[in-house]
Amino acid sequence: MWGHSQVVCTMTESAGAVIGINLGHSYGSIACINQHGRADVIANEDGERQIATRIAFNGDQVYMGNQATPQLIRNAPNVIDRFVNLLGRSFSDLTDAEKDRASAAVIDHNGAPAFKVTIDDKETVLTAHDVAVRFLRSLFLTAKDFLSGVPIAGAVLSVPQWYSEAQIAALKAAATEAGLIVLQTIAAPAAALAAYGLTSPSGPGKLPSAPDGVESAPYPHGKELDRNVVVVDMGGSSTDVTVVAARGGIYSALASVHDSSVGGFALDQALINFFAKEFTKKTKVTIGDSDKRAWAKLRNEAEFTKRALSASNSAQCSVESLAEGIDFTGSVNRMRFDMLAGPSYGKVAATVEKALQQASLEACQVDEVILAGGSAKLTGLVDRLSMLFPEESETTRITGSIDADQVIARGCAVQAQLIAATPSENVEGKLLSSLPFKPAAEVAELKAAATSKPFGLVLDAPKGSDDKQVVDGKLFVTLVPAHTPLPVRRTYRLPVAQGAGQVALTFAEGDETVRVDTIAPPPADEDDEDDEPLEPEEVKTAVTKPAAKVVELLVALKSKGAKKLEVEIVVDASSGVSVTAREEGDKDVAAQAKA
Known part of the structure; x- marks a missing residue:
């Protein structure tokens, strides 16, 4: 598997349940294998499967996850969020954009990123490690409550493809301190592929049979074992595109591009600006730059509106007493939102093109695009990505039958179950136990010579x-x-x-x-003077x-x-x-x- 691991306990499937955790910069989720052998994402006590990576403090009260979001309006200096990508880094490495936030400020604590908050009337400094331990412990307790009495024998955690060895070590240390037995860390795109079991044989001597989750469509003939895949992971704060050669269930990264300038926050900001203008147009009241409370209210509601648009054609944004005591109610349809989000979608498409260029592949040589990350659920992004690939192509598929915001956690659970089912005394078990916690590219055991030509x-x-x-x-x-x-x-x-x-x-x-055929446009209608002459079309074929x-x-x-x-x-x-x-x-x- 394409990951990094070190099994820290002797375990079998009978030792207890195993879980997968996706600790994203914006949201986290937990998955386990259900009684039918499928990976499911666990809901917390509030019924939420996507849990904001956010902690808030108010007096002696501690709010975790989505419960902390309203505190951004009432008590922003005591809200800690966007801490995950600070793990394993020094304060001097952070950019101004990473330090700039409406919640608790990032401060320098002995060279490490930290936050100063008031807990139970006492000023307290919490490092990024301390915050991660608290949050991971809450995820661990959520899993324990869900499994009601079944011991948790281990967990597999996802990490971004670009994580350094220090960041991986810091995440493992926080998870261990939170009470988890960390079996393995696995790159997020590999987890997405594992969730689908992409190109993995369904049994000895059998070809893969389920390329697209539950509602599977058959693989094109000859592409069952071998597919070139692009994983597009559009999260809250960034977008990662990884080009992968999937060969019989073995995944090799050919290229990876990280873009921290585009993600769900950029889409939220586009909606915020739109609704702020609508508010001013209706009320003649302008929201001042210093009115942080109003902007926090609008930001929270804009995110809810964006999520609603992933499932419906229109959504409302309602804010009580937005500015100067005036309420606001506005609506936006999916077409308008796609126009607002167009620049962000264009950046994601450009990132895909850059990754393909690094992998020395053309779009027509891609067999599948896997969607991951909460923002990848938006239909406008899918439409924009589909423009990169030939319309007549019958092999390039954009796959999202598993919810994009669940696919990474579910892949981690699949990998955890694989580790649990592997006897520690056989060759595979010994290999798993010997792998260090490092980026896959730095682990010699995960490197293999490969064919350079077909x-x-x-x-x-x-x-x-x-x-x-x-x-x-x-x-x-x-x-x-x-x-x-x-x-x-x-x-x-x-x-x-x-x-x-x-x-x-x-x-x-x-x-x-790549073969390039030029198709001449149909002859122009001589009777229609308004028709502009059409350009010849280029069709590329691998x-x-x-x-x-x-x-x-x-x-x-x-x-x-x-x-x-x-x-x-x-x-x-x-x-x-x-x-x-x-x-x-x-x-x-x-x-x-x-x-």
Whole structure:
């Protein structure tokens, strides 16, 4: 798995329940495996599955999560939020934007980021670590209450792809102090992929069967085990885009881009500005810059409005006594909101394009886009992302059947269950227990050599074929794609022409390229003078053409009644290729070659 771990206890499934935790910068969530074997996100005592990463203090009262949100209006200096990304960092590393907030100010405490608040009439300094311990302990207690008596034997926590070793260590230390047994930390995009079980075989010798959650649609033929995937994680404070090669349930990151300038807060701000103008237009009253209480009220309601728009076509924003004692009620429909959010959606699309460029891929070479993060639920973002990919593409899917704000926690629970079910004495268990808590890119055990080019079967295309995949009369059928971790073994069953006595097979490496076809626009209507001439359209298609010939096999068949040929391809760790062919059901090798 693509993560970092160290199993700190000997455990089995009978030792108790395991949980997954997504501790986001804006919201946190907890998931566990239900009685049907599926991952579910746990609701807290207020019925909330998305819990604001926020703590507030008022006298001797402590408010956790969403209960702390109203305190931003009444008692903002004693509200601590946006603390997660401060873990494991020094105060001097923080940007002005990270320090600027309407809640408790970030201060320097012996070089570490901290907050000064009043608790029970006493001025108290809490470091980011102290706050994280308190919040994680509340999540732990929520899980314990939900599981009512079942011990919690361990947890898997998600971390952003860009987290450093110091940040991972700081999160683990806070979770451990909060009472959790940390089994593993896993990169957020890997958790999203694990939630879907993307390209993971459904059993020995079986192809993956559920690519899209519960309401699954079948994989396109030939794409069951191998898919190029883009994970778009749009959270509250930032957006992360990761390009992944998913190969038989093994995930390799090809590129990752972090953009801290766009997230749910930017969408909230667009709504805040819109409603503030509406208020001024209706009442002739302008909300002053110094009226922090009014802006806090509007900010809280704008977030609720945004969430409502993810599920309906219109939503209201109602604020009692917004400014100068005047109430405000406004509404916005989804079309207007998408216009307001357009610049943010454009930034996310640009981040996707940047990540694809770093991965040396074109949009037409992407098979799937996975949505994660609360803001990714918005239909306007999905519409904007769909513009990046070819309209006629039948393979590029934007997948969000698992709620985007739940998918990471659920993936962590899936990984926790996998660890719990792995005996500690076998090879896999020993590997899990030996992995350090570091970014995946820095863990030698998680690095594997991979194919740099695809390997496949070369066929002569029928004369006059208009298949876009045909290059110079040859059709390349990919059997082992690029970026497949080594060693790899693949077995295919190829049909044999009726009555054939022998079969000639040619295998080669391939060169991946993009074919660009220019489609001329339809002729303009001469009677309509207002019509502007249309531009020619460029259509891009991913194409693989044969490069170096590697292996040729001439297979003599024992009987002319053979219907299928079983071909096994093995590429070892040093990139040596072995191809073996036998008639289906026959143990004897009919032909073999190595290169």
